[in-house]
Amino acid sequence: MQLYEKTAGELHDMLRKKDCSASEAVESLIERIDAVEGKVHAYLTKTPELARETAKKVDERLAAGEELSPLAGIPIAIKDNICTKGVRTTCASKMLENFVPPYSATVVHKLEHAGTPVLGKLNLDEFAMGSSCENSHFQNTANPHDLGRVPGGSSGGSAAALAAGECTLALGSDTGGSIRQPASYCGVVGLKPTYGSVSRYGLVAFASSLDQIGPMGRSVEDVALLYEAIRGMDERDLTSAQREYEPLHGQLDGGVRGMRLGVPEEYFGPGVEDEVKEAVRAQIGELERSGAVIVPVSLPSTGYALSAYYIISSAEASSNLARYDGVKYGYRSENGSSLEELYLNTRSEGFGDEVKRRIMLGTFVLSSGYFDAYYKRAKILQGRIGQEFASAFDACDAILTPTAPDTAFRFGEHTADPLKMYASDICTVTVNIAGLPAVSVPCGKDKNGLPIGMQIIGRKFSEKTILTVAKAVETLRGGYHSLPQIG
Amino acid sequence: MKIDIEKIARLAKLKIEPDKRGMFETQMEQIVAMVENLPEMSERYVGVDPENPMRLREDEVRPSMRRDELLQNAPKVQAGCVVVPRTVE
Numbered sequence: 010m011q012l013y014e015k016t017a018g019e020l021h022d023m024l025r026k027k028d029c030s031a032s033e034a035v036e037s038l039i040e041r042i043d044a045v046e047g048k049v050h051a052y053l054t055k056t057p058e059l060a061r062e063t064a065k066k067v068d069e070r071l072a073a074g075e076e077l078s079p080l081a082g083i084p085i086a087i088k089d090n091i092c093t094k095g096v097r098t099t100c101a102s103k104m105l106e107n108f109v110p111p112y113s114a115t116v117v118h119k120l121e122h123a124g125t126p127v128l129g130k131l132n133l134d135e136f137a138m139g140s141s142c143e144n145s146h147f148q149n150t151a152n153p154h155d156l157g158r159v160p161g162g163s164s165g166g167s168a169a170a171l172a173a174g175e176c177t178l179a180l181g182s183d184t185g186g187s188i189r190q191p192a193s194y195c196g197v198v199g200l201k202p203t204y205g206s207v208s209r210y211g212l213v214a215f216a217s218s219l220d221q222i223g224p225m226g227r228s229v230e231d232v233a234l235l236y237e238a239i240r241g242m243d244e245r246d247l248t249s250a251q252r253e254y255e256p257l258h259g260q261l262d263g264g265v266r267g268m269r270l271g272v273p274e275e276y277f278g279p280g281v282e283d284e285v286k287e288a289v290r291a292q293i294g295e296l297e298r299s300g301a302v303i304v305p306v307s308l309p310s311t312g313y314a315l316s317a318y319y320i321i322s323s324a325e326a327s328s329n330l331a332r333y334d335g336v337k338y339g340y341r342s343e344n345g346s347s348l349e350e351l352y353l354n355t356r357s358e359g360f361g362d363e364v365k366r367r368i369m370l371g372t373f374v375l376s377s378g379y380f381d382a383y384y385k386r387a388k389i390l391q392g393r394i395g396q397e398f399a400s401a402f403d404a405c406d407a408i409l410t411p412t413a414p415d416t417a418f419r420f421g422e423h424t425a426d427p428l429k430m431y432a433s434d435i436c437t438v439t440v441n442i443a444g445l446p447a448v449s450v451p452c453g454k455d456k457n458g459l460p461i462g463m464q465i466i467g468r469k470f471s472e473k474t475i476l477t478v479a480k481a482v483e484t485l486r487g488g489y490h491s492l493p494q495i496g
Numbered sequence: 497m498k499i500d501i502e503k504i505a506r507l508a509k510l511k512i513e514p515d516k517r518g519m520f521e522t523q524m525e526q527i528v529a530m531v532e533n534l535p536e537m538s539e540r541y542v543g544v545d546p547e548n549p550m551r552l553r554e555d556e557v558r559p560s561m562r563r564d565e566l567l568q569n570a571p572k573v574q575a576g577c578v579v580v581p582r583t584v585e
Contacts (some may be wrong), residue, residue, distance in 0.1 A: 111565040244553050316531040341571035348581050358509040361574055372508040385541045386534045427523055428530055447525055
């Protein structure tokens with residue numbers, strides 16, 4: 010087994026025992042990127058020199074006998090909507106093609122502090138708006154399980170890089186399913202943390218009340234490890250939660266015996282493919298045989314959640330993206346002699362079609378005469394969805410659903426029809442609307458060998474519970490699996 | 497519902513090219529038809545999440561980023577200022 014195939018936990022053990030150096034780990038990853046990136050196209054910017062420099066420092070500390078943090082020397086890659094000082098951060102948009110942030114996101118500072126070598130920045134749908142990475146201004150990322158198919162989105166670069174062995178850990182962001190759906194499509198693990206548990210400072214804003222940065226990895230323990238490293242109060246994020254967090258890494262082996270796991274029928278409706286339903290139900294059966302108590306729960310407003318999500322997220326996006334005017338940073342149009350024309354031309358030339366659709370939808374639902382009918386009702390529904398989850402959690406410890414209604418689709422299959430693309434989020438948006446944590450873990454494959462993910466949803470700040478269930482699923486499936494053959 | 501795409505685009509400070517107007521109009525009408533699917537609700541709209549009271553930090557003067565660092569991404573700079581088209585006659 011090559012170093013690039015190892016999980017973060019395995020690499021950490023090897024580093025501690027001096028079975029390999031951080032520099033060797035980083036070199037293995039860089040060689041792997043060189044070998045497969047021409048097929049996968051996960052990276053928008055590669056930073057091998059930065060990674061080598063960090064690894065060298067870790068090796069010096071190792072040689073000096075220093076105790077290492079669990080993430081020291083573990084190669085990571087970062088979704089390109091998270092600001093990295095001195096390293097281009099594009100959001101996969103022409104608007105920010107040449108934007109080099111003068112500051113780093115809080116999560117990036119935490120990684121630097123831990124000595125985590127950063128391999129580069131990963132592709133996404135422009136401004137994180139999309140479910141396939143096809144909205145990237147720069148390139149399409151391919152699913153390592155089938156290069157003719159999408160990796161999901163918007164954190165598609167993160168999921169594909171992990172599945173292809175092009176990084177050991179990855180950071181993504183999730184506004185309506187953008188960590189979990191690509192994790193499901195690429196057969197990796199992705200956690201959308203409780204809103205407020207990870208600082209959003211330095212995450213380029215899409216829908217601020219729903220956005221959350223989260224960890225992605227090839228194993229549940231890896232995701233727990235990265236989550237522990239990035240969570241915590243940050244005074245630079247007003248919505249950051251002040252609380253004590255319990256340790257997670259190495260604490261997830263409790264199993265599901267006696268645990269009450271809720272299954273909402275609303276998530277197994279006609280919009281979800283049969284193979285997906287069967288795989289998730291089969292896994293639920295396995296959990297029951299392992300001693301979990303399966304209880305039916307009801308989340309009656311699920312059918313309206315997609316509407317509420319697109320209203321709220323687009324309204325916030327139309328406001329957040331108003332800052333791109335060609336004046337202080339980002340793309341500026343060469344055309345236009347007045348300030349008004351500068352704004353119009355810059356925004357029209359700099360944004361792609363999907364971003365324009367969302368900005369216009371947001372503008373529409375907030376416009377005079379429509380605010381009460383759309384935005385206000387969506388916000389009331391948001392409260393109702395939160396209450397329905399709270400009632401469901403009176404009867405259970407965690408809720409099990411499919412992560413996505415389908416498996417990875419082919420390039421171009423949904424691009425002409427935005428509504429079809431939006432339906433990819435049908436199982437994930439409720440979690441963001443209610444501010445809850447949820448993890449996607451691989452639970453099977455369809456007839457084409459494409460991964461299927463199971464979503465485990467928890468109460469606010471119950472990451473330990475949902476990761477324990479995820480680890481039980483992973484263990485039942487024989488642990489972490491080897492990388493797919495690419496191409 | 498009929499969507500006046502030109503009006504919405506104007507409010508959003510976007511210009512939609514004539515050849516794309518039809519596509520955007522159709523798609524926007526479909527999207528609005530989808531999001532209209534909301535139930536009748538009697539609950540009141542509460543703007544703030546009572547479970548998550550946000551606390552503002554103290555308004556203290558602290559060192560921030562340097563002017564040249566902030567201007568390094570500006571598309572056009574002159575004498576430490578951002579250049580924009582003439583706004584007053």
